[in-house]
Amino acid sequence: MKVSIIYHSETGNTEKVAKLIEESVCQIEGVKAESMAISEVDESFVNDSAIVFFGTPTYAGTYSWQMKKWLDTCRIKFAGKIGCVFATEKYIGGGADNAEMALISELLVKGMFAYSVGASEGQPYTHFGAVCIKDGTDEQKERVKIFAKRVTKKVKEMFGD
Numbered sequence: 251m252k253v254s255i256i257y258h259s260e261t262g263n264t265e266k267v268a269k270l271i272e273e274s275v276c277q278i279e280g281v282k283a284e285s286m287a288i289s290e291v292d293e294s295f296v297n298d299s300a301i302v303f304f305g306t307p308t309y310a311g312t313y314s315w316q317m318k319k320w321l322d323t324c325r326i327k328f329a330g331k332i333g334c335v336f337a338t339e340k341y342i343g344g345g346a347d348n349a350e351m352a353l354i355s356e357l358l359v360k361g362m363f364a365y366s367v368g369a370s371e372g373q374p375y376t377h378f379g380a381v382c383i384k385d386g387t388d389e390q391k392e393r394v395k396i397f398a399k400r401v402t403k404k405v406k407e408m409f410g411d
């Protein structure tokens with residue numbers, strides 16, 4: 251099963267979280283993952299992916315305009331894929347949750363199945379997606395890994411390799 255991680259990152263925080271997701275899900279047997287900046291998306295890999303994670307920095311309490319522009323102009327067909335989100339912000343309460351929900355709205359409009367595992371597998375809860383302050387404290391990084399692995403294992407269980 252292939253997993254794509256598409257992100258926008260200006261100063262590297264969101265990119266680091268994307269790489270962490272890539273490393274984590276690659277540890278699951280039968281999973282191939284690729285993280286890619288919006289400027290270098292591997293379209294054929296995305297087309298073959300069952301899951302696409304979208305990562306964004308928080309800008310003015312929502313997701314970045316660069317990610318919005320990319321989503322509005324890209325021609326990739328995301329319909330039918332599982333869509334997950336992650337966001338970085340500078341400080342607690344900076345709006346990452348809202349950025350994630352706004353991004354999830356985009357995914358729904360594209361016909362994706364939005365998924366986060368949420369509170370269904372106990373602590374730690376991953377409400378809308380993973381959130382890190384800048385590139386994440388150790389605890390936040392751990393939650394990113396748990397989130398990414400839980401999503402991927404569940405999708406693998408549901409749809410197979």
Ligand SMILES: Cc1cc2nc3c(=O)[nH]c(=O)nc-3n(C[C@H](O)[C@H](O)[C@H](O)COP(=O)(O)O)c2cc1C
Nearest residue numbers: 259260261262263264307308310311338339340344
């Ligand atoms: C234009 C702009 C707006 C921002 N707005 C917010 C914000 O509303 N809340 C917040 O917590 N951080 C805000 N930040 C900080 C970034 O979300 C944060 O530093 C993020 O981790 C940067 O990600 P990157 O290193 O992947 O580019 C803003 C940064 C920029 C450049």
